[in-house]
Amino acid sequence: MSLSISLTINGQARTVVLDDPRVTLLDLLRERLDLPGTKKGCDRGQCGACTVLVDGRRINSCLSLAASLDGTEVTTIEGLAEGEALHPVQAAFIAHDGFQCGYCTPGQIMSAVGLIKEGHANGDPERIRELMSGNICRCGAYQGITEAILEAQKASTEANRRDAA
């Protein structure tokens, strides 16, 4: 059984023919669409390394059947920077040393972008820690991650204020 689905990935419309319905979004990105920036850490929704945005919401791509996401918009780490200009979250992760080995980093950053969009942390580090707890960092870069998100969130709030003014 072969199945054709349409996805918009990092702004680009793509039609994907799936010869196998078992393919998850994560494996589709990594093994079939040459987008290996999204990482597999557990493949079971237990670590967050595979976090991407689907229709603007952060989810675990390892627990999503690609077939089921027909028609959605997917944003991965590869689609976050605009050309050479880093997304404010990416820049803040570098500035605050919010990573070490870098393997969980794409997931952390996509999760952070999702968190800021959701708007429930309100600059409270404790809320950020809680809402980032679905992204495990075995190296232990949590303090830098929290600081980076605080800064990026502040920057994004100020940018929004400027836009509104």
Added chain:
Amino acid sequence: MSLDTASPTARRHGSNAGQPLTRRDGLLKVTGRATYAADNHPDGMLYAVTAISRIARGRVTALDVGAARAHAGVVEVLTPANRPPLAHDPDEKMPPFGFRVEVLQDDTVRYVGQPIALVVAETLEAATEAAALLDPQYEIADARTDRSNGDRFGLAAVGIGAPPRTVHGDLAAGLAAATHVTEAEYETPAQYHNAMEPHAVVAEWHGDRVTLDMPNQAMALSCAAYGAYFDIPAENVLIRSPFLGGGFGSKAILNGPQILAILAARMLKRPVKLVLTRTQMYGPVGHRGHTWQKLRIGTDAQGRLTALHHHALCATSSFDEFIEPAANASLPLYDSPAILVEHEGLRLDIGTPGPMRAPGEASGSAALEVAMDEAAVACGMDPLEFRLANYAETEPGTGRPFSSKALRECYLEGAKRFGWAGRPLEPRQMRDENGFLVGWGMGTAVFHCPHFPAEARATLRADGTALVETAGADMGQGAWTALAQIAAEALGLDPDQVEFHSGISTLPDGGIAGGSGHTASAGLALNNAGEDAIAKLAAIATADPASPLFGAGNIGVVARSGRLHRIDDEGRSESYVDILARAGQAEVIGTAKAARDPAIAEAHAMFSHGAVFAEVKVDPDLGQIRATRLVGAFAAGRVINPRLVRSQYFGGMIWGTSFALHEEAVTDRRTGRIMNADLAEYHVPVNADVPSLDAILIEEDDPYVNPLGIKGVGEIGITGTVGAIANAVWHATGVRVRRFPVRIEDLLIARA
């Protein structure tokens, strides 16, 4: 967190080393462009998946290979029946660090999670399902899973070649002289590295040459070992390991699944990718072994140690030895006229343990630091005061001087920052405004300073920039940044003028990324290669009558900001660009091999030190614990990049938190199966578990440890932290927990 960029350290170390630069690989890592092994996808690649044993001991009597082969997309199924030969006997150890591995040599099962077949298919989905269809049948023998049924045995060595038993002084006399003897047993569970990146390999053969994309902490050793397994010269093995998604010791040693994938690629003449599942990482890739440790601490009326006895029973596999050198943690730290440390082995039907971040020190220090806390309580002393009273000015037992030791400063600065003064001696005295029990505890951190032989090359180029090269490994320490800083300093260049190549085995051997020794080991080689290049450049300039440096050969020159200056007259200088241009040379190449001077090493005890202070809060009724504040002060020689060093300390302290409060492999005693072999039930800390960390970098000049004065920072943060947290839990609750991790039910004491 603000970084004090104008610190005296930064000034003293000049313009390059000592600066808190951000990571050179940061841009790649935040954009998803850093390439990890499993991100590679050569044309025609196949997927390999191992099937693993679900019994701990016995034989595989049947596999439904037919069902697996019949699954659409399956290309090959490797079992002991058809596995091609290997040139090295996998039941023989591979010197110096290689373990016995399971590569389908027969139908024997020695632990749960052992590979018992390898399925290769056109897609990952097909290989995964076909492996499940193998439906193994077993002949099951009783599994040895615990102290009660394992086989105890005597040891020739612990860790990597360390003595299993060390005696200083007369223990019996020391104990007899004590006014009080603190005696207790501590248990630490099996723990698994759980690097975020699962072990992976993409193997591609071209005739008798093989390219391996794999995370690797020891490339040169691995090339030699793969060469031996596949009967090819080591130089025919090309390992590319530009980034490791965490290693922690688990990616330094060969393992069975990776060897099988490489074998399959040769057999099928197509590239093969294998990535372990998270569950498959609980078995063939090492772990921190289970220990049971007995401590006896004799103290006199003044609270000084009279005797220290540390006995460790350490689990290993039935077929190989890696013994956690836990008791050795009691050797270098506290002054005692009598010290006895000893180890005993316990054979279980488990995968062979291996080095895991702070092997020996982590488990040993956990027990020692809690025992020291108990001894301090017995003496009625503050735990910090007690440790200061037993401060070792020279190495206990041997009397050797320390190459440097700023531990006293760590104690005092850490205590000051934490606010330790005024801590009540008795437990269960502090509550916060919300009624939570509050406890403060501390522990001493210590880690030895190994140095591995390493090589490097530095090329000064006609445009005034440089290329420096060493086959090192970055698993998150920030090696690419710190090593480039060292090289830049040696070359008298800014770090951004230095191109740094590493992570590939064709480069000069960068040694092992382990033992917290990589920056010192590879760094010294880079420094020396840089100095060699500068010396060659200086020889050109000082011999050239057209150079302002002509004739300065005997006086000497100094390299700074891309120019060579006469030492005695800094106004006379010439740029590298001009020197090379006039000489008509495109480049000069410096090379170096670096190793530790054995005479200096023999004459000194070499350790990094630190002190960790912890605050925990405990719900008085419900027993849930949170480590609310950690302050560590560490002295580890010269700091190359304080930003990265602080991150290493934080990481270690979080591992210490995990050891104390979270992680533990839960084994079914009947079957030997690990019942939480995943990341949902094997708990490592999440972001919400570490609300506040602080690390103080204590100045330390060390003229002996190596010419650069660098000690290691990667592992020491775990040590001290485990004890600090456990002791804080006691201080909060009055409950002394001697089995890690501390659990809710341990604290569920009867309500008053």
Added chain:
Amino acid sequence: MNRFDYIRPVSVSEAIAAAAVPGSAYLAAGTNLLDLMKVGTTRPERVIDITRLPGLDRIEWLPDGGVRIAAMVRNSDLAYDERFARTFPAVAEALLSGASAQLRNAATVGGNLMQRTRCAYFHDLASACNRRVAGSGCDARDGENRLHAVLGWSEHCIATHPSDFCVPLVALDALVEVEGPHGAREIPVDLLHALPGATPERETALAPGELVVALRLPAEAADFSGNARYLKLRERTSYAFAVVSAAAALELEGKLIRKARVALGGVAAKPWRAREAEVALTGMPASAEAFAKAAEIALADALPSGDNAFKIELARRIVVRALSLAFEGTPEVMPALPASPFSTTAGAIHVA
């Protein structure tokens, strides 16, 4: 994962018809089902994707003040729905204490109701498990069982139900609307999950092919909005299943308890409603003694199923604490650490 046919019906009736074929499974977000399929615990031959079914993504307020939540509403959308969170705060808090932000963004209301146990022996295909394979035995019984059931278990199964969401739902008399081959019906959430008895393989009251289409909270459940909490003990601060948890809701008149609701999580194969404890609290003035007595009653029938006797005492204490917190009043804003003891304003029992 086994190969399967992927079917995406366009209506509920088409979905139900598709699921009538044996070997079918409904797929919502997949956060539980895909995990089970990867492990091999479940091997459906037909996967029926219900995420696109029309009308299943709405939160609908009913004229009487109750609410109807369609089955495909995502956990986070429900928890952050302002009116819902204000009206049923313990439910919102329970939702936000479960899993991670990413999983809550995906997981659906229906999927959460239908999630399977976390018992390691259920997931380990080499172990005997009556729930997975009827009649095969229960290896958890003498195995690693410190987190297993202390209420309602049987010799055949000692698994617990892992949901946080369902705990306040049973406390608040929620109902599920079900459609199936034989029509539509309603089932109280309290009767949705089965105790194991001699047939642990029968996990829910649903008949084969039946589909949860909506969840309803009755208007009376809103009476507790001012004094309702969910509290959850975990082995790390977040992203962990409950060791034990409790939902408590009070309707007060001054200090007098007019109505009380108490349910426990992590203690049984179903979210455990403690009705007798509620009766004991009704009409009593709130006090530490009354809460302690209620906790005693709630756990009166508890028995360890293994190395888990501590859970009985822990469950008593969490009932007391949850009642105390409910009595203090629903927090003005959702705590930073939902349902965590560390998010509360009080670390000790204190009743005014």
